[in-house]
Amino acid sequence: MKSVLLSERKLAEKRFSCYIGCMESNVIKYQRIAGILRERIRRGIYRPGDKLPSYPQLCELFEVSAMTIRLAVALLANEGLLRRERGRGKGVYVTPPPSAPEKSAPVLRRLCILPAAPTLRSDDPAIQQGVVQAVNAAETSLVLMPALSGAARREYLAHLLDGAGVDGFLINGQIFASGEEAFEVIDSFRERQVRCLLLFSAEDACSRDFLGRNHPGVYIDEQSALASALAVAAAKGKTRLLFAGVDRYSVERSLDVARRSAAGSTFALEPVLFDELAAKSLFREFEKRLLPELDTATTLVLEGSNLPLSYFDALLNARELKPGRDISVFYFEHYCNLDPLFGARYSSVTRPYGELGRAAGLLLERMVLEGTPGEVLRIPADFNDQGTI
Structure with missing residues (x-):
């Protein structure tokens, strides 16, 4: 069993x-x-x-x-x-794959402009006008930041990001003292996933760096305008350009843009720097240092950021010299602070600030209302040939 x-x-x-x-x-x-x-x-x-x-x-x-x-x-x-x-x-x-949920456009609660109104240059009201229109369309509040630098700027930016609810910035790139400072600020925004558009109202190494990185913003293309001015000078047999100005940085920046614009040509590019002297002394300096240099092969480029050009105009009138006939001259300025009467009589490379403002406003509207991350816009600067070359 x-x-x-x-x-x-x-x-x-x-x-x-x-x-x-x-x-x-x-x-x-x-x-x-x-x-x-x-x-x-x-x-x-x-x-x-x-x-x-x-x-x-x-x-x-x-x-x-x-x-x-x-x-x-x-x-x-x-x-x-x-x-x-x-x-x-x-x-x-x-089974068909599930449709991706629609992404709602990111809400931009508060937009900050650097720097603030009391320190803005004369080009910025046009920029602000375009920006304010975009801000109103998006029902977004606007903050103007004081023009600070170094540690003070970093501290204030941290306050805006952490305490003031600012999640978008429009920055005029010319306020940065160096490319390193600019990248430090932008990198801090990127870490916090804060959107940022840059405005460059003049060409320099910093703007070219950001362009090379395809950073969203509006960039003035001075090089194309200066290239067209040089083409006019070359067609008239000019082989030498004198860049005259008071501010060394502005003159060197103009020379840098000119070297790239004149790449492959035979132009000789030379700086002429003046001290910020009294009016009578500057008048004599113009007469002593500039007029003897202006032979038939030379074009004078007046770098107008800080140069009182009315004195140069008065000198030509006193000597009965006519631009385009007796001398070859045009002006190239990075900031819009020239005498309008002077600008109306001379060939010039100018910055279209109104267009810069409208472009900035359009980018902001798209960024806020459509949720786009921003794009790169290059605005050509103008060359107005008044026959003075």
Whole structure:
């Protein structure tokens, strides 16, 4: 009796182990088949809306039981890759991928302009006008930041970002003392995922760096305008350009733009720097240092950022010299602070500040209302040929 019970127990254990082995085999098989079907869906062999082969066809294809196929289909249905239809058109279908949720445009609560109104140069009211229009359209509040530098600027920016809810900045790139300072500020914005547009109203190394990095903003293209001025000078047989000014940095920047504009040409480019002297002394300096240099091969470029050009105009009138006939001259200035009467009488390379403001406003509107990250706009500066070369 005891031996019979022992035999029956061994038989039951054997049957149970066979059942477990069969289950383990089916588990491995259905997971393998699910993996094959998943990969075919990923590669587009089975596309969204396609009907899979029937269960008997899949059983024959994979040489497995119907239960294994059902387990594989159930697994992929739970993953959202397949759906089972009953009734008319019954079968297993590939599920279309879920549509991505619509991204709402980021809300720009407060926009900050650097620097603040009391320290803005004469070009900035036009810029502000375009910006204010964009701010009003987007129902966004506007903050004007004091013109600070160094540690004071960093501290104030941290206050705006952390305490004042400012999440967008419009920065005139010329306020930075160096490219390193500019990149430090912009990198701090990027770390906090704060949007920023740059305005460069003159070409310099900093603006070219940001352009090279494709940073969103509006950039003045002085080089193209100066290139057209040099082409006029070359066509009239000029081979030498004298860049005259008071501010060394502005003169050197003009020379830098001119070197790139005149690349491949035979122009000789030379600076002439004046001290900021009293009016009578400067008048004499113009007469002593400039007039003797102005031969038929030379064009004088007056760098007008800080140069009182009315004295030069008075000198020409006193000597009865006519630009375009007796001397070749035009002006090239980075900031819009020239005497309008002087500008109306001489060929010039000018900055279209009104267009700069409108472009900045348009970019801001798109950034705020449409949620675009911003883009790069290059605005050509003008060369107005008044026949003085």
